[in-house]
Amino acid sequence: MALAPKLLTGIHGLGKCQMPSAISCLFLGPRFAGYCSSSLQKTAAAPNKALDPQGKSGRDLQSPHRREAALDIPSPDEKPEVSFDKAIRDEIKDHFRRLKDEFVNHWIGPEGRPLHEVMLEQAKVVWQFRGKEDLDKWVVTSDKTIGGRSEVFLKMGKNNQSALLYGNLSSEAPLDGDSGHSGYCAMISRVPRGSFERKKSYDWSQFNTLYLRVRGDGRPWMVNLREDTDIIQKHNQMYSYFMFTRGGPYWQEVKIPFSKFFFSNQGRIRDAQFQLLLDKISSIGLTLADKVDGPFFLEIDFIGVFTDPAHTEEFAYENSPALNPRLFR
Amino acid sequence: MNPLASIIMSSTLISGTLITLISSHWLMAWMGLEMNMFAIIPMIMKNNSPRAIEAATKYFLIQASASMLLLMAASLNFMYSGQWTLTEMNVSMASLIMLIAMLMKLGMAPFHFWVPEVTQGTVLLTSLIILTWQKLAPLAILFQIAPSINVNIILTTAILSILIGGWGGLNQTQLRKIMAYSSIAHMGWMAAVMIYNPTLMLLNLLLYLIFTFSAFTILIKCSSTSTSMLTMTWNSYPLMVSVLLIILLSMGGLPPLTGFVPKWLIIYELIKNTNIAMTLTMSILALLNLFFYLRLIYASSLTLFPTSSNLKFKWKINTPNKMYFLPTMVSISLLFLPVSPMILMLN
Numbered sequence: 191m192a193l194a195p196k197l198l199t200g201i202h203g204l205g206k207c208q209m210p211s212a213i214s215c216l217f218l219g220p221r222f223a224g225y226c227s228s229s230l231q232k233t234a235a236a237p238n239k240a241l242d243p244q245g246k247s248g249r250d251l252q253s254p255h256r257r258e259a260a261l262d263i264p265s266p267d268e269k270p271e272v273s274f275d276k277a278i279r280d281e282i283k284d285h286f287r288r289l290k291d292e293f294v295n296h297w298i299g300p301e302g303r304p305l306h307e308v309m310l311e312q313a314k315v316v317w318q319f320r321g322k323e324d325l326d327k328w329v330v331t332s333d334k335t336i337g338g339r340s341e342v343f344l345k346m347g348k349n350n351q352s353a354l355l356y357g358n359l360s361s362e363a364p365l366d367g368d369s370g371h372s373g374y375c376a377m378i379s380r381v382p383r384g385s386f387e388r389k390k391s392y393d394w395s396q397f398n399t400l401y402l403r404v405r406g407d408g409r410p411w412m413v414n415l416r417e418d419t420d421i422i423q424k425h426n427q428m429y430s431y432f433m434f435t436r437g438g439p440y441w442q443e444v445k446i447p448f449s450k451f452f453f454s455n456q457g458r459i460r461d462a463q464f465q466l467l468l469d470k471i472s473s474i475g476l477t478l479a480d481k482v483d484g485p486f487f488l489e490i491d492f493i494g495v496f497t498d499p500a501h502t503e504e505f506a507y508e509n510s511p512a513l514n515p516r517l518f519r
Numbered sequence: 520m521n522p523l524a525s526i527i528m529s530s531t532l533i534s535g536t537l538i539t540l541i542s543s544h545w546l547m548a549w550m551g552l553e554m555n556m557f558a559i560i561p562m563i564m565k566n567n568s569p570r571a572i573e574a575a576t577k578y579f580l581i582q583a584s585a586s587m588l589l590l591m592a593a594s595l596n597f598m599y600s601g602q603w604t605l606t607e608m609n610v611s612m613a614s615l616i617m618l619i620a621m622l623m624k625l626g627m628a629p630f631h632f633w634v635p636e637v638t639q640g641t642v643l644l645t646s647l648i649i650l651t652w653q654k655l656a657p658l659a660i661l662f663q664i665a666p667s668i669n670v671n672i673i674l675t676t677a678i679l680s681i682l683i684g685g686w687g688g689l690n691q692t693q694l695r696k697i698m699a700y701s702s703i704a705h706m707g708w709m710a711a712v713m714i715y716n717p718t719l720m721l722l723n724l725l726l727y728l729i730f731t732f733s734a735f736t737i738l739i740k741c742s743s744t745s746t747s748m749l750t751m752t753w754n755s756y757p758l759m760v761s762v763l764l765i766i767l768l769s770m771g772g773l774p775p776l777t778g779f780v781p782k783w784l785i786i787y788e789l790i791k792n793t794n795i796a797m798t799l800t801m802s803i804l805a806l807l808n809l810f811f812y813l814r815l816i817y818a819s820s821l822t823l824f825p826t827s828s829n830l831k832f833k834w835k836i837n838t839p840n841k842m843y844f845l846p847t848m849v850s851i852s853l854l855f856l857p858v859s860p861m862i863l864m865l866n
């Protein structure tokens with residue numbers, strides 16, 4: 191099913207995000223109508239000589255800007271090769287190669303590394319931002335999908351050492367007669383895929399704390415973790431915690447133990463709380479929804495996990511018989 | 520759980536299996552299996568976490584589908600042969616569907632995908648029940664229809680189960696998943712000999728139950744669910760790690776421990792029936808199982824795992840978990856090999 195967008199575009203050779211938002215809406219659902227960061231760059235219109243006979247000087251002035259903006263588009267000399275059969279063949283070969291890699295990696299150990307290395311590991315960088323390909327692992331979304339006015343963009347920061355998530359939050363509710371509140375922006379990691387686009391998950395059971403190196407503007411963010419599941423109703427469930435950024439020129443190291451994450455279903459924090467189990471983490475998300483209109487930015491260096499030996503808490507919240515008698519029967 | 524509720528669940532679980540074991544009518548057998556399934560679902564969901572509920576959902580879906588297939592097979596059998604007796608399964612299509620239903624119930628390849636997920640999703644005691652008690656009823660049905668089972672399908676399933684049980688368990692750090700893959704592999708060995716000598720299948724089942732029960736009892740006593748927790752067990756329960764060593768080596772099928780008896784007798788039976796290639800493949804694939812047991816032994820008892828010093832010396836606090844019959848089980852796991860001439864005579 192995931193091959194369908196690639197088949198529909200039928201273009202071979204472009205190594206970027208190939209899912210236009212309409213198709214992504216169809217397959218991922220309106221909630222997830224993410225657009226890739228790379229597709230957000232403003233594309234310049236190709237100069238049309240027939241319509242613009244006398245704009246030569248104007249064009250000369252504009253051409254450096256157009257050249258700057260059009261870095262991602264291949265030049266008119268190289269035409270992209272459009273071949274349906276070749277695309278399908280290459281796709282199938284790629285998936286079988288990934289399957290072969292999975293078998294070989296399974297023989298070596300979990301995630302392709304020997305088991306003793308995985309078991310003795312105490313810190314791991316899971317996502318870092320050092321190039322455009324790292325941005326492709328993330329999807330940004332905002333309340334534009336429900337008709338709001340927030341905007342959010344993701345781009346690489348200076349010297350390709352960090353990613354900058356910036357935009358404008360607007361809590362103006364969409365005029366659809368249904369929503370009373372609005373105003374959120376989020377950056378969600380893509381679910382890692384194996385061969386034949388099967389979902390994979392992260393196994394963080396050796397670790398107990400999440401580590402983010404960020405530089406924000408003082409806004410409070412929410413870190414959300416989702417678990418990998420086969421049951422469709424569990425896609426609404428997530429575990430969250432807050433990340434308070436300090437504005438300022440210094441980088442901030444945020445350490446959130448996994449025991450602090452609280453459980454919510456369909457956006458509502460539930461009375462019955464459960465511990466986050468770390469063996470099947472599917473994605474992480476950073477959400478801004480602090481009801482303050484205006485611009486925001488968050489610079490992220492990397493996101494990792496580590497074991498804090500001093501942290502022995504298993505779960506920070508407890509269930510009470512008053513709120514949940516069912517759990518205590 | 521409420522004591523009354525847990526008494527009702529346990530008694531339904533036990534009586535469901537017993538009804539299936541003693542029944543001669545297909546509908547009674549089906550009824551016992553359904554009682555079994557309904558009783559264990561709340562036990563899987565006991566700790567109420569989303570993971571446990573997912574495990575219970577998956578278990579219910581698989582077992583309900585398998586029960587439906589069982590009923591269909593029994594009805595087909597009745598349609599063509601006019602009787603409901605368990606042992607008289609003469610219609611080949613019905614026998615095939617029944618075999619597939621039982622393979623789903625047992626979690627054998629290619630219907631094994633639910634076993635690690637469900638075993639991992641619930642507490643250790645319920646995982647023990649799923650991997651031991653829940654195997655009795657379907658294997659009893661297979662024992663009774665053994666003469667009419669399709670040979671090609673059962674042997675293919677057996678070899679696939681041994682392969683997948685060995686391959687899948689290779690990279691696990693979660694102990695319940697390791698035991699789940701070990702269960703899949705052992706079911707494969709049982710399936711391989713079922714058509715040639717069903718009594719040997721029962722012997723293999725009995726010994727597998729003893730080994731799994733002992734291993735789980737130790738894990739419950741040490742409250743460890745992952746390999747890294749097991750590496751610290753030498754500190755609080757030093758004798759347990761030696762006992763775990765014996766049990767895991769026995770499960771791997773190493774002589775002179777008891778675990779060698781079923782493997783040796785199964786290989787002997789298969790060779791007597793001139794199925795040499797399969798025997799060779801099964802013996803080689805059993806090494807995969809032995810590899811991950813050895814890795815557990817390596818991590819828990821043979822080496823001292825590196826860790827920070829504050830975890831090295833713990834106060835010895837006795838957990839209230841009881842070790843039922845552990846000395847008996849360990850003695851059987853260790854010393855049963857000399858009794859094998861008696862088993863051969865009974866054959």
